[in-house]
Amino acid sequence: MTFLANIAKALLPFAALSGLILFLSAHEILNPYWVQIFQLACVVAISALGLNLIYGFTGLFSLGHAAFYGVGAYTAALLTKFYVGAYGDEALFATGAVFLGSLLAGGFAAALLAFLVGLPTLRLTSDYLGIATLGFGVIMKVLFDNADSFLPQLGGARGMTGIARMTGIPWAVAALVAAILVIRNLVHSTYGRALVAIREDEVAAAAMGVDTFRYKVIGFTAGCAFAGVAGGLYAHLYAFLHPSTFDFLKSFDVLMIVVLGGLGNLTGTLVASFAWVFLLEGMRVALPPEYIEFRWVLIPLLLIVTMLVRPRGLFGVREFPFLRSKVYR
Amino acid sequence: MYALIALGYTMVYGIVRLINFAHGDVFMVGAFLAFYAVEKFHLPLPAVFAIAAGGSAFLSVVIERLAYRPLRNAPKIAALITAIGVSLFLEYFTALHQVFGPNYYAFPRPFQVVSLEIGGITVTNIQGIILLATLVSLGALQYVVYRTKVGRGMRAVSHDFVTAGLMGVNVNAVISFTFGLGAALAGVGGVLYGIAYPQINTFMGVMPGLKAFTAAVLGGIGSIPGAVLGALIMGQSETMTTAYLSSTYRDGIAFVLLIAVLLWKPTGILGKARTEKV
Numbered sequence: 001m002t003f004l005a006n007i008a009k010a011l012l013p014f015a016a017l018s019g020l021i022l023f024l025s026a027h028e029i030l031n032p033y034w035v036q037i038f039q040l041a042c043v044v045a046i047s048a049l050g051l052n053l054i055y056g057f058t059g060l061f062s063l064g065h066a067a068f069y070g071v072g073a074y075t076a077a078l079l080t081k082f083y084v085g086a087y088g089d090e091a092l093f094a095t096g097a098v099f100l101g102s103l104l105a106g107g108f109a110a111a112l113l114a115f116l117v118g119l120p121t122l123r124l125t126s127d128y129l130g131i132a133t134l135g136f137g138v139i140m141k142v143l144f145d146n147a148d149s150f151l152p153q154l155g156g157a158r159g160m161t162g163i164a165r166m167t168g169i170p171w172a173v174a175a176l177v178a179a180i181l182v183i184r185n186l187v188h189s190t191y192g193r194a195l196v197a198i199r200e201d202e203v204a205a206a207a208m209g210v211d212t213f214r215y216k217v218i219g220f221t222a223g224c225a226f227a228g229v230a231g232g233l234y235a236h237l238y239a240f241l242h243p244s245t246f247d248f249l250k251s252f253d254v255l256m257i258v259v260l261g262g263l264g265n266l267t268g269t270l271v272a273s274f275a276w277v278f279l280l281e282g283m284r285v286a287l288p289p290e291y292i293e294f295r296w297v298l299i300p301l302l303l304i305v306t307m308l309v310r311p312r313g314l315f316g317v318r319e320f321p322f323l324r325s326k327v328y329r
Numbered sequence: 330m331y332a333l334i335a336l337g338y339t340m341v342y343g344i345v346r347l348i349n350f351a352h353g354d355v356f357m358v359g360a361f362l363a364f365y366a367v368e369k370f371h372l373p374l375p376a377v378f379a380i381a382a383g384g385s386a387f388l389s390v391v392i393e394r395l396a397y398r399p400l401r402n403a404p405k406i407a408a409l410i411t412a413i414g415v416s417l418f419l420e421y422f423t424a425l426h427q428v429f430g431p432n433y434y435a436f437p438r439p440f441q442v443v444s445l446e447i448g449g450i451t452v453t454n455i456q457g458i459i460l461l462a463t464l465v466s467l468g469a470l471q472y473v474v475y476r477t478k479v480g481r482g483m484r485a486v487s488h489d490f491v492t493a494g495l496m497g498v499n500v501n502a503v504i505s506f507t508f509g510l511g512a513a514l515a516g517v518g519g520v521l522y523g524i525a526y527p528q529i530n531t532f533m534g535v536m537p538g539l540k541a542f543t544a545a546v547l548g549g550i551g552s553i554p555g556a557v558l559g560a561l562i563m564g565q566s567e568t569m570t571t572a573y574l575s576s577t578y579r580d581g582i583a584f585v586l587l588i589a590v591l592l593w594k595p596t597g598i599l600g601k602a603r604t605e606k607v
Contacts, residue, residue: 120592127348131546132591135584138539142581248539252413259410297425300418304396307411311403 045273050226058219059199064133070246072228076106110228262313333518334541337511343551353538359519385516549597
């Protein structure tokens, strides 16, 4: 029973947190806007954890993360839309299951695509891989823009509408907790150690018997699956999808979060995701309306200064206790 | 057009191994400087080019000094993120009303467009000037890099900057010079862009910058003729896509091409294959 007890112990703070937020919003202390922003932060954190697995742990320079996020978002949105179209909103008996299924399908679609893209491109090294994935991101954006010519429901450049709002605090928090647990257990497993070995020195890893190419594909595919799930949550949070949400500049956003938090550092990614989302939105409130454009002037400055002061990320190698390996303390 | 920007990317990457994302925005600043020179001060064309090139070079050297130099011995990704930060900063800072403003501006044509027909192909004098400027800069660059003292310094730093420093090359000066030279070319590119597509705004550098970088990678990054070759291929493929397929696919095709080439030759068409050292 220690296993279940451990899980319960790990879940407790998150359950308490989501309970607190639900309580506060029910009593109108926290307005719905901030609740939505909190969910967005969870979604961004899941996506960033995925990229941290790819870049932080495996060392694969990917600039196309937003494309996989987008694939997950469109897949999940399309599935729930078909479901709602076929059975109507009334068929609530299985809505949760359908939503879960479409989230997983979104993750799976992103993973499948990552696998297909990864097979040829992961033979490239460092910056060239970055450029190839960046190019892939631009290609996917062009496809999203033209998606309505294959399937009118996808909306193309006008954006996809009519998605059910299904993401709520319980969903967002539960998905984030699941993502944290999966990633934590993955990086401390033999798989995770193989990935880190590849990051540190690919030649040495191969010499120690790691099938480097296979593990690179695994790391890339798994990380993109997280992006896909996050995309599905995003789609059902805002109920509207637009290709510009998934262009290559958004890949940079996730990359900045991961690097700011520290490569290969889960704590950093979590903190940076929440800080990033809340800072962006907080400045909307904090700045007087006539200075609202200064938001994107201050953020890059903050970014540059942070990088100059802490080039290895905010947290370096320090982790929250529950994210540390049980073997190597 | 892409060639001029691509040259700057390839030089900077060749020497400090940094994808300078801010390069496209330096190009934008060049175009805006030219815009003010023409619109507000009615300067003659050579002066416009000089101001755009000089201003861009100055800006780039300042960026290098403040943002990239402190990170030279930090992990490469820190410098890259800083480059993205600088790029965002330039875009949004110049979009403020107090600076250039967020609107589109019509770039005044400093001279009339004349079309010539040579053997069934219509060529405008603008295209002629762009071609000429590209060839001249290519020639000048080849001369600087292979025939001058600072060029020898650049090649040495590119090879191994620690050893180059020990051999008496002033590494910082050489890197500053490289940034300045690359930016000057981008500034000239900005003026030409303004003349050819007479509409500018502060986000105009993003797509050309990205594509120029792609062109540099396509041709083999670090190689000067490669950058020009890559840019020519990119320009051609985009025009062909617009003409025969659909303009909505235009931005995608360049990258399809890039990925195809990288899979075939992982270091670009004219890039040198490097063996992995243990």
